[in-house]
Amino acid sequence: MGANKYPILFSSDQIQGMVKRLGDNITKDFRGKNLIIVGVLRGSFIFMADLCRQIDLQFQVDFVRLHSYGAQKESSGTVQISKDIETDIKDKDVLVIEEIVDTGRTLDFLIDRLKASDPSSLKVAALLDKPSRRVVPVKIDYLGAAVEDKFLVGYGLDFNEQYRNLPAIHFLE
Numbered sequence: 001m002g003a004n005k006y007p008i009l010f011s012s013d014q015i016q017g018m019v020k021r022l023g024d025n026i027t028k029d030f031r032g033k034n035l036i037i038v039g040v041l042r043g044s045f046i047f048m049a050d051l052c053r054q055i056d057l058q059f060q061v062d063f064v065r066l067h068s069y070g071a072q073k074e075s076s077g078t079v080q081i082s083k084d085i086e087t088d089i090k091d092k093d094v095l096v097i098e099e100i101v102d103t104g105r106t107l108d109f110l111i112d113r114l115k116a117s118d119p120s121s122l123k124v125a126a127l128l129d130k131p132s133r134r135v136v137p138v139k140i141d142y143l144g145a146a147v148e149d150k151f152l153v154g155y156g157l158d159f160n161e162q163y164r165n166l167p168a169i170h171f172l173e
């Protein structure tokens with residue numbers, strides 16, 4: 001594997017600290033609600049697995065898989081869905097889980113699509129945000145950390161489908 005040559009931005013301990021803080025806030029805010037957590041595949045699978053275990057509530061989980069085509073390190077304007085949620089979210093409180101928000105196109109597409117199913121509320125949790133890259137404005141309700149415009153791998157984030165398994169988040173240099 002040998003991916004540890006890449007410099008670390010956030011260590012595993014730092015990530016777990018962020019995840020704990022987000023989980024505590026989500027637990028407070030969603031108490032008494034009908035929470036459904038929707039993970040965006042594939043990148044969010046590790047963040048979602050850890051975050052779910054820091055949310056001390058009863059809830060359901062579901063997944064969507066979205067593609068945005070374009071250059072390898074950048075999403076294009078076109079977002080497509082290849083796996084939709086299978087849960088009825090009408091009148092439910094939906095929390096979307098993204099590992100990183102870049103241009104905002106993926107989240108914007110997903111939020112519009114989910115809103116059409118008439119949830120009672122719709123919020124977003126993202127581990128990382130690259131605000132300087134934003135093309136479409138999106139509101140992130142629960143954020144781990146804002147980062148500068150550098151390509152990152154690890155903790156679910158990939159480059160060409162590799163490095164998702166790294167426990168830390170690294171700069172791909």
Ligand code: IMP
Nearest residue numbers: 043075101102103104105106151152157
């Ligand atoms: P957006 O539609 O441009 O906001 O793209 C969001 C998606 O692009 C994320 O869910 C990731 O899958 C991917 N992405 C954006 N930045 C990075 C990065 O630094 N490393 C790995 N994937 C990234």
Ligand code: MG
Nearest residue numbers: 040042043044
């Ligand atoms: Mg993604």
